Amino acid sequence: MIKCIVAALFIGGALGYLNANWANIVCSVWISDYLLNASLLLLLFVMGAAFSMDKESISKMRQTGLRILIVPLVIAFDPILGGVVSALVLGLNVVATTAVSAGYGWYTLTGPLVTQIFGAKWGALGFTANFLRELLTIITVSLMVKVDKYAPTAAGGATAMDTTLPVIVRYCGSDVLIVAFSSGFVLSLIAPFMIMGIASLG
């Protein structure tokens, strides 16, 4: 199953590259924006329906209630550890690296925002690091689910509400849908404030 997912990613990547650099057969926005969003909206609808039709998922949800918010609130502290340790390992500026890490995988936000604050070089790093977080989450989901049921949700960060959500639910089961989605949603809300807050320390 994961092989098909990785294959789809690489075939998409190769065709996107060929299309942008040689062929130019389709306008890339049609696929990378419209088709992506259309499939995402459809998946969210189907996953929502599958969740409500599963009585076990609903009763689990009732038991945990608002405690699911602990997941994103704990992950929110991740840049303080991950960012600082990365900066020390790589010998980079601690504040800027931590700000990059505070994108929680949301690269379309982090790239432009970090560019504005720290300049284009950091923007490129902010974009790439967060995009790789999304990519690594998708590729390693089958391994991570063995570590913990919520590990893929944690790994996905802000992307757990969109691009990585279908893959997470596929591997962790329908009952993680609400935990993963709300975690991604809360982290998406926190990310811009976290990046700007950390940047203000520098």
Add this chain to the structure above:
Amino acid sequence: MNFALLVIPLIIGLIFGYFLREKRKVNFGKVTFGIILVLIFSLGFGIGSNTELLNALPEVGLSAFVIASLGIVFSVILVKAIKRKAGL
């Protein structure tokens, strides 16, 4: 697309499924997997056609990989550490 808008199809799906739950069980497995492949394909397509990103990769790739991996590792550790205490 505004990320908050993603809640709408999810809620419609939740309501839709709630009214169908007494009906015969539908297996969404194959259909969802097909759409997941379309989603991942279009994600890859966007990356492949993003020349700016591909040009930046050789220079920042390694640092980005370290930041992404450590971000994932610490998130997983944090969630695993708090999970039992929170009763999840």
